[in-house]
Amino acid sequence: MPDFTVSSAFQSLQKKLLLAGFCAFFALQVMGNEAPATAHGEDAKAHTEAAGHKAADAHAAGGKFSPGKMIMDHVADAHDWHLFGHVSIPLPVILYTKSTGLKVFMSSAFHHGEHPHEGFRLTEKNKVVWEDASNTEAIYDFSITKNVFAMFIAVGAILLIMISIGRASQRRAGKAPRGLQNLLEPLILFIRDDIARPNIGVKADKFLPMLLTIFWFIFINNLFGLIPIFPGGANVTGNIAVTMVLSLVVFITVTINANSYYWKHIFLPDVPKAMYLILVPIEILGVFLRPFVLMLRLFANITAGHIIILGFFSLIFIFGAMKPGLGFAVSPLSVGFTLFMSLLELLVAFLQAFVFTLLTAIYIGMAVEEHSHAEHH
Numbered sequence: 238m239p240d241f242t243v244s245s246a247f248q249s250l251q252k253k254l255l256l257a258g259f260c261a262f263f264a265l266q267v268m269g270n271e272a273p274a275t276a277h278g279e280d281a282k283a284h285t286e287a288a289g290h291k292a293a294d295a296h297a298a299g300g301k302f303s304p305g306k307m308i309m310d311h312v313a314d315a316h317d318w319h320l321f322g323h324v325s326i327p328l329p330v331i332l333y334t335k336s337t338g339l340k341v342f343m344s345s346a347f348h349h350g351e352h353p354h355e356g357f358r359l360t361e362k363n364k365v366v367w368e369d370a371s372n373t374e375a376i377y378d379f380s381i382t383k384n385v386f387a388m389f390i391a392v393g394a395i396l397l398i399m400i401s402i403g404r405a406s407q408r409r410a411g412k413a414p415r416g417l418q419n420l421l422e423p424l425i426l427f428i429r430d431d432i433a434r435p436n437i438g439v440k441a442d443k444f445l446p447m448l449l450t451i452f453w454f455i456f457i458n459n460l461f462g463l464i465p466i467f468p469g470g471a472n473v474t475g476n477i478a479v480t481m482v483l484s485l486v487v488f489i490t491v492t493i494n495a496n497s498y499y500w501k502h503i504f505l506p507d508v509p510k511a512m513y514l515i516l517v518p519i520e521i522l523g524v525f526l527r528p529f530v531l532m533l534r535l536f537a538n539i540t541a542g543h544i545i546i547l548g549f550f551s552l553i554f555i556f557g558a559m560k561p562g563l564g565f566a567v568s569p570l571s572v573g574f575t576l577f578m579s580l581l582e583l584l585v586a587f588l589q590a591f592v593f594t595l596l597t598a599i600y601i602g603m604a605v606e607e608h609s610h611a612e613h614h
Contacts, residue, residue, distance in 0.1 A: 304551035387471030459586030495604035
């Protein structure tokens with residue numbers, strides 16, 4: 238079994254780093270967004286000038302480095318995959334409206350949000366809206382965004398790894414594993430022997446494919462998120478929509494497979510009936526709180542890690558804007574902390590995948606536990 242003492246100590250350290258990260262983020266945002274009134278006036282003017290003058294005006298207005306905007310641009314989803322400078326990979330924009338029907342085009346048609354296309358425009362928050370602000374018709378956006386494309390890459394990597402391991406296992410049946418199989422097989426056995434079977438019991442093998450899929454999906458996306466260049470850098474598991482869907486899958490699985498003893502424990506617990514008024518609402522609330530906590534834990538921890546790393550890196554430019562010498566002086570410290578946090582995030586990448594999978598197994602085990610087995614414990 239894993240050492241929960243070490244895990245608990247690390248969770249405590251992680252909570253402190255999470256709080257420090259959010260405090261640092263808001264402090265950096267305030268420092269970076271302090272600009273004279275004339276800069277705000279120029280920025281407003283840039284949005285009202287002709288398209289040919291927008292880039293120049295925006296550059297003049299946005300000369301001051303804004304760490305808050307830089308961090309949010311990296312953490313948030315986007316309709317293109319930024320590489321460096323003004324170079325980015327355009328992604329498909331897929332829109333549906335009742336009046337125009339289905340529209341499919343590449344995000345490069347928006348020219349980084351500077352030009353509208355076919356009646357649509359891209360806002361600074363990477364949201365597609367009508368060019369005509371008075372148009373209130375609903376837009377259904379099915380676009381392949383940066384996070385969606387990153388998930389395709391992660392799923393492709395998982396399939397490639399698992400298929401190659403499966404074939405190697407068949408070729409070398411009865412022999413010692415080698416290569417990639419030798420590297421990853423202990424992790425697969427760890428999930429089966431130390432997570433699934435102890436917490437679910439005799440029905441563990443039925444849910445093992447789901448647990449393995451959840452673990453590897455979160456772990457691979459966490460690792461890709463730490464790579465600063467393509468195909469990494471996307472904040473997939475730090476997106477609340479992704480963690481919500483993962484938690485919803487767990488909730489549906491638990492609800493569908495729960496036996497009668499599980500529901501009896503919630504609605505007819507073995508306590509005096511006078512306690513039902515207090516205990517039953519708490520038990521019902523717990524059914525919904527478990528997936529909600531799963532969703533928030535993964536989202537908050539991964540997002541905080543990205544914010545802390547980018548926050549430390551931003552210090553170079555913040556102090557450099559004050560005086561170039563300060564930027565050079567603080568850079569060794571800033572780079573050192575960034576590297577330290579990046580290494581710590583490698584551990585967090587595994588730990589968050591492990592915790593999500595472990596709690597999923599515990600929740601499933603509670604739902605499928607037999608009455609006689611529960612009495613025995």
